[in-house]
Amino acid sequence: MLAAIGVDSLAEIFERQIPEGVRLGRALELPAGKGEQEVYEHLRSLAARNVSVEDQTSFLGAGMYDHYVPALIDMLMERSEFLTPYTPYQPEISQGGLQVMFEYQTAISELTGLPVSNASVYEGPSAVAAAGYMAKLHNGGTRIVVSAGLHPHSIQTLRTTAHGYEMEVVEVGLRDGVTDVEAWREACAVEGTSAAVFAQPNFYGAVEDAAALAEAARGGATGASGASGASGAGPAPVVICQVDPITLGVLRAPGECGVDVAVGEGQPLGNRLDFGGPSFGLFAAREEYMRRMPGRIAGETVDADGRRGFVLTLQTREQHIRREKATSNICTAQALNALGGVVYLAWLGRRGIVELGELLLARTHYARETLAALPGVEKLHEQPVVREFALRLDADVAAVRARCVAQGLNPGADLEALTHRVEDRGGLLVALTERRSRADIDRLAEVLGSAVAAEREHEVVGSGV
Amino acid sequence: MLAAIGVDSLAEIFERQIPEGVRLGRALELPAGKGEQEVYEHLRSLAARNVSVEDQTSFLGAGMYDHYVPALIDMLMERSEFLTPYTPYQPEISQGGLQVMFEYQTAISELTGLPVSNASVYEGPSAVAAAGYMAKLHNGGTRIVVSAGLHPHSIQTLRTTAHGYEMEVVEVGLRDGVTDVEAWREACAVEGTSAAVFAQPNFYGAVEDAAALAEAARGGATGASGASGASGAGPAPVVICQVDPITLGVLRAPGECGVDVAVGEGQPLGNRLDFGGPSFGLFAAREEYMRRMPGRIAGETVDADGRRGFVLTLQTREQHIRREKATSNICTAQALNALGGVVYLAWLGRRGIVELGELLLARTHYARETLAALPGVEKLHEQPVVREFALRLDADVAAVRARCVAQGLNPGADLEALTHRVEDRGGLLVALTERRSRADIDRLAEVLGSAVAAEREHEVVGSGV
Amino acid sequence: MSAVVAAETPQQRQRARTIFQKGAPGRRAFVCPEIDVPAVDAGELLPERFRRAEPPRLPEVSEPEIVRHYVGISKRNFDLDSGFYPLGSCTMKHNPRLHERAAALPGHARLHPLQDVGGAQGALELMWRLQGALGEISGLPHVSLQPSAGSHGELAGVLLTRAYHEDRGQRRHKVLTPDTAHGTNPATVTMAGLEVVKVATNADGGVDVEDLRAKADEDVACLMLTNPNTLGLFDPNIEQIADIVHAVGATLYYDGANLNAVMGLSRPGDMGFDIVHFNLHKSFTQPHGGGGPGSGPIAVSERIAPYLPLPIVTRVASGNGSGAGFELVEQAAEGPGSKSIGRLRGFHGNYGCFVRAYAYICSLGADGLKDASESAVLNANYLLAKLREAPIAEHLPAAYGELCMHEFVLSGGPMKRNLQIKTLDLAKRLLDFGFHPPTVYFPLLVEEALMVEPTETETRETLDAFAEAIAGILVEAAEDPEIALGAPYSTPVRRLDEVAAAKRPVIRETLG
């Protein structure tokens, strides 16, 4: 090969191209390479030092949930044909991936009740940030109003990126676990408000009155965001809702509640936990946002012989065409994870998603009532919940959690550790999935009950009484 | 659908066909069906009650070995295209499977040094039985001479089936761990001897002098079995060798040693342990046996346009064509497992199989010397070994094993429990693979050493001295 | 523009090259762990005379090459996940992926067969439960999971029969089989040292009871029967048949390949059978793997039980009283296996298949199994009805009966005469339509037979599409039989010369 190239040595190729001053004159300080078997053993030994949801009955949620992922999803996601190609730049040999995107868009559109879905963005919180940017492009506003019920990671991500695209992020507090509608209405009425963002269910598990929030964001005006806001001055803010897709079999669709843009973490839909990623972010909107959406969008068309086919479309939004004028910088996204999502939705099916929602409602209600009946444990709010709820413990949460974990049971997330809000002190966020049976809940009640009791006693003793 | 069929109910279809007297008038006494998640959890809880080679450092072998199976084999074996079709009855749409068979046959032929390989039979011991039947078809003899060095399961399987096809099985004993050549020669010289079967390496790990055994089986005559036996009377017996394929990178190929038929357990070649199956049996022979081989054979041909293609061939041997005159009754065999085998051999490659053999030789030697140096432990024989060796413990093997297992280490198989031979009392069969490192061996020495010491002490105490 | 399109499909253009024709010297995938023990003289490790002089000429290829090669050739296979596969007698039902996941769990997949019983309780419990379920489904309580496939189960069964008679001091020589029997039945009989005696089939496709009566004498060891038989017909005289056979002291063997028709509806044990084999890869949906692995457990009646192959799994009260435990019985003093015929293979059978079959039984449960059989029979009858419509029926009449069980057989005789195309041509033309053809030319007694088994996991849409394709081919053949005669066209290769292959067999690659 060197002869064909016309060089005497491999070194020559580099010497002729890389200036000596920036050539690395030494070996990288990394361990020597290993065979497959040894690398596998090493990775397995690392895995063995993690406590997975197979090893522990876990009520952790707070954005990612331990749903059962059917085996056929693994099989499909591992098929070379889906696993190893890249973005379908050559549609004639990428009809599989493109059709998956088209189906995914259809499923997300159905789920959210919004006509336009892209083919996914990175994940939940960055989807919120992307929606904020889209609002700016849409109406040129400078403020984003967010409910304190949004996932703290979403709020933080929005703040980070909004600092870049130069928007102010204004937080509206909660009242009995849900967004304070009056404060929200006021905040949204301030001139320059570009977007109003809330979560459904919110971070504390509470079902928000989405329709009321959407209406209030527009200053009481119904209808979509084209209508002008209450202040009369600027346009009404874009109403953005972060959804948990698994709840949309039982909860009213965002599109039916006057929401303009629905975003959300796609992990609950057939994606594994993976310590937080990769998963996918869903992103759907009303028609008028179509040409400002971030990310890939597959569209239907025909080939030279009139056969149905699919292509990436509306590419003039995208960075590879529009460069600095693009509506987003996203390139590599989450196609494989979105495949998992649409296959999961097909697997659940039209009835299954409702049944699953009903199961979660019932078990969550049971769990909440059972736990709230424990001494030293109370509900953090009285709002309806679907699959997750917040409690307040009359004991140190970290200590209580540690006691539960020692019993092989993870009781849920420490709220304050996530939100850093003092009012969340003592908060425990408990999530349910179809994998947590009544027996698991009863066991949680037992373990949590005695952990709280022990801690309260301990504290009493500790306080010297 | 019922209307199209012309019946009023589903029940009618059955009532009109199944006599009432044999209709099951009740539900089966089986648990109610369950969803995927619940079944998975149940199967997982059963799996959790098994101690796998991931959970325990194991020196078990004795026919199946804990080799590392590269990830690409799983991927290929799980591809729908290989996993879900059946026997390639329609070659035009089965070229993938047929080519795999053809490649497999080539690889096994290379490995064994024999020109003809079928596409696999069930597994090791039944392959031995199948070879015995082929010998009978070949020469009409009535006796099968087997070395006591054959795997006990092979001997037992041969006995079971030979009872059917009416042949006598005569066992020849060992001398210092290998087949007693003189006794073997004599046994083979008896008239009516149809086949002579030995294992390489044998069940005790010892390398047999295969060439000498082949020669002796023919009464000293070299060359293939066409030559007449020593007794002068009948034809020479068919020389059958059960091989461990993983050793054939370093051991002389059966074909080079005058063996007529090589059979063996294919599991070491890229097949998982699966508590003993499924795996595959390899079966290769000299040219003259081609039309009496059991099982499927793929052959090369051309299509209507002259393109290279593959078909099942020599089918006049088979049950679906020849029925009671077939050379075997095998139908569904082990195609998928054989795929694993040939992919593994391609993965190892021409050099790899030798390197792996050398690694096994070196580690096995080290392990044997290290262990035999322990007090109360000695070699069961002095023959060369490749990847497995037998020790004799001066203590109760079951008790010693139990002590080791309690330390999370499985020291190997209890010989006597497998062979039921009193002379094997105290025997321990220790197997190595590339997954057992020197550190593992050293640990084994430590654990086994103290277990033996403890047992000897215990026995001494127990015996009241 | 179409001149541009090569007459070959993309797959046809990819000429077959084996892995041995790829790669280059020195390429490799495997990285051998380093030798971590002290160096020892090669001769001491293994004397020269035992050493291989030249390495086997295995491929020299990198991992990417291996992946591309096998992924590439996999695409030259048709498979059940890609389309309808109504291969009669083979029960090509959907293979749930859960089973692969469960079987791959390290606790199952990486369990050594000689693991101490205490370290294999999950596996033994699974086997024990599977034994129980198969016993209940068949109505024959004693189960050995050992046989590796259906025909292996048959061998076990005939050897059991032999042992049973021999134990009674009888050496019976004959095994009766109907002429509709699958080839493995007679082949097995011969291998087990017995002789096949054929029983005629009556006009309705069942056993000719009179012929049976005539042949059933004291030298008959056994009658091997498939019920429903390979024509897809449930023998209405089964009770009478059983009586005749039992009357002469012979046993009844049930070839369980067609069990998918009767699960939860009718049981071989209740029909009078003594021995049954199951094809776990058929009724219990073990993926067929391109021709295995399979698994062929057997279930037997009380009188046969003592001869069962060992090991079998039993449940025992655990020594320390901490509940039940499971044991592998390798030698039995009494009861099942106490006069065992011995082993039929190494270790305990195809455990990986047991995991899948057990998962299947757990998923379906009692109702689900019955439902599966009912749906299989419904689908078969529906497809049969569709194929009775014009223009199909006149060319491809059903061989027997009005209704069928889980499969049915058509005769291509009229088609051959009317349209000048044979069953083989029809089958090959079906390939161009993306369907796997039915089993062809079996059973032997039907002229130009086509044996169709749709299974319960197919949709009505698929059955309709298949019927439409058949009709289309017949219409096409009426216009121009050459089309079918030259088919297939769109497959990776076209019709292959099987005669040449058998005449001058090339069964391995020639290496340089």
Place this chain on the structure above:
Amino acid sequence: MSAVVAAETPQQRQRARTIFQKGAPGRRAFVCPEIDVPAVDAGELLPERFRRAEPPRLPEVSEPEIVRHYVGISKRNFDLDSGFYPLGSCTMKHNPRLHERAAALPGHARLHPLQDVGGAQGALELMWRLQGALGEISGLPHVSLQPSAGSHGELAGVLLTRAYHEDRGQRRHKVLTPDTAHGTNPATVTMAGLEVVKVATNADGGVDVEDLRAKADEDVACLMLTNPNTLGLFDPNIEQIADIVHAVGATLYYDGANLNAVMGLSRPGDMGFDIVHFNLHKSFTQPHGGGGPGSGPIAVSERIAPYLPLPIVTRVASGNGSGAGFELVEQAAEGPGSKSIGRLRGFHGNYGCFVRAYAYICSLGADGLKDASESAVLNANYLLAKLREAPIAEHLPAAYGELCMHEFVLSGGPMKRNLQIKTLDLAKRLLDFGFHPPTVYFPLLVEEALMVEPTETETRETLDAFAEAIAGILVEAAEDPEIALGAPYSTPVRRLDEVAAAKRPVIRETLG
């Protein structure tokens, strides 16, 4: 006979039908666990006004239908495991299956991101080791694994630059990028509230140093550079460029998409860069998944470290002295992240990709990574040399230079003029030969660009075959350009009308 062969390939005959067009009411795959808790009034569980009135119209399909559907459409994809994929800038190198196996281990795949630190030590150690390895490979010691892909890493990088300047009381407005930059660079700059200023490319394909000098002023926040750049050229003036940029107090951002050229050979940190992103899905062989997931960690210099996004993983002496432990730093009082720009997403980044990238680094080690880059460059130069042979070179000359790094760019300008076929036509015709075409029409400054990146995992045979196919297409076009203009012919669909798709977008299925 060929009249019989439909002009369509088998795949073309399979018309596209979505999953929404399959199934039937009532069909399903999912079996919902039973509600095992006491029944409660529906209104109490969830008041009516919050309840969805109509279920979403998701598909109603059985498991077998789902499997067939998606297996079927998967076959309408070309993929890396099936053939050569020299998509420039995308580093389509072989994806070892070990990585999938390792990532699927429950300890990795089923680990909840909020698992207590004590129950995630393996994951944290892996992340820590990966941070270290990426720091060493880039020569920039402080690493955040958080960004989800390359462009997300770019966003992080530009925000870091902003934070750095702001912390110094400066609001700089401009980011310089060469006109060869990937589209994500300028798009990112805008999203981060800065302005793109283009720097010209010199005659050799590198940065025009004079133009850079002219534009580098105190309002410049950063220069974003890819090196080797998207022409596959290593900028010989890189040291000078770095000096110019640093002289005005701006930062240097290294787009790491082309890192595959220089691993172990040259380090961005040593070149003077302050910030680099890695595309784990490129250089570190995370499978591309049809367009993700990816992962875009960033590494930065000391001066940028305080602004890093959090969390990052650190190693701490464990409380009880039992050796080291690993922690997730969510808030830093000092050092890296102490003035953090904040989060860029939920949780800790794409951990599943970290597992794969880390496995890759372990497999290759120091030497292997260097070897990979060397082989990538060797393969690219070999292919470039092959494409310089007749008859290719006159139609498809290399855009710049004699040698290249891991990729190179050809210009289809002469081809367009000589043969009347455009780069697009060449690309489409390549599809008929079973190759994925190179990246086309990028970089923008090369007329009719073709950007070819073979990667190190391709064999010489493949490179030869590709060159041969290109030559064949050119020869064919000289005879009859219509062939290429009408290509492809053998793909599941033929050339698609993208203009119509964009004009009247149909981006979801219409449901009944």
